[in-house]
Amino acid sequence: MKLILIVIFTTILSCHNNIIEIENIETSEDTTKTVLDNNSNLTREYYLNGNVKIIGETLNGNREGEWIYYFENGKVWSKGAYINNLSNGKFTIFDEDGILFMESFYDMGKKTKEIYYKNGKFYQEVTLD
DSSP: OOOOOOOEEEEEEOSSTTEEEEEEEOSSSOOEEEEEETTTTEEEEEETTSOEEEEEEEETTEEEEEEEEEOTTSSEEEEEEEETTEEEEEEEEEOTTSOEEEEEEEETTEEEEEEEEETTEEEEEEEOO
């Protein structure tokens, strides 16, 4: 599906806690607000309903460590780790009801294996080159 997005970035600098808040307003249902905390390198992105969309840390502008992505209903969609902005290790993906859907395995950005689940139970494993 093609989406034409008009993004208006408004940056609000907060004097307390050195937090930068960036508000993104888009013409799709994917409208979010991003908060960057310069003291801890923590990035939090929120849906307009206040629920967290993404939370993770950055180092030198790159994703680093565990990142968690959420559905708008507040349930976890995906979680996995990054090293220097590259996916590394196991990424777990859930459906909107919180039931395990897939696990993907990465080696420094290269996907090596996928395991699919049906209704939370093992269904199929695919090894990638």
